[in-house]
Amino acid sequence: MTTGENCGELQVALDIIVGKWKPIILFHLMENEKLRFSELQRAIPEITKKMLTSQLRELEYNDIVHRKVYQQVPPKVEYSMSPYGHGLKPLLVSMRSWGTEHLEHLEKLYGKDNEEQKEQI
């Protein structure tokens, strides 16, 4: 087996949770059970409808989130983690804690004002 051969699978996993908005969307859905489209919008004020829609659609395609449409007027749509999607939570949590520790590590390396140094790359 050549090295890095099965790296595509990692990429697959990344594609699910990468995207400017997917992480925050996922955390909101992890902590809130059910959220309407407008609730997600209010929770993430900077996101546009277009982006929210597309990110949710991708997550839905990957069976991470479930989309429940209430046939009524005015429309009502609820998003939630799918049963399968819950299997992603441990990974999400692990990544978040690694990120937290990494921030501290960077601080040790470069000091508190590491933002400027980051620019210099």
Place this chain on the structure above:
Amino acid sequence: MTTGENCGELQVALDIIVGKWKPIILFHLMENEKLRFSELQRAIPEITKKMLTSQLRELEYNDIVHRKVYQQVPPKVEYSMSPYGHGLKPLLVSMRSWGTEHLEHLEKLYGKDNEEQKEQI
């Protein structure tokens, strides 16, 4: 605590391993102990020098990989996982296995020919 508040940490973790080439670079370095610049190039033929350099620089800044320069002519540079960087391996491996399982899951959902359907999003 408002929901999604600490999502930035997840983003931090993602920024490390995201990038078209970082995953494959990391797997090569995980499995090979030490690799020269040109060896990485040969291992990943499609990558350009520019990209390889920039991705390695970012990984180096984050103390994931170590860069050892031999002061000699012709130049020789060896890249390897840093001691700290090894702490990322479990996460990488977890993500890869999740990715593997997810591919099977998608296959169950959409069948073997899921590439076409993916286009339809």
Place this chain on the structure above:
DNA sequence: CTGAATCCCCAGGGATACTG
């Protein structure tokens, strides 16, 4: 051999307006 510097392109997002 290991990069740095330039130029260039296009797809991923943002802003805005419209619709069932």
Place this chain on the structure above:
DNA sequence: CAGTATCCCTGGGGATTCAG
């Protein structure tokens, strides 16, 4: 309310060239 549809712009990468 929950999206589409359009237009537009930026920057992440690719190709190529130069350099120590």
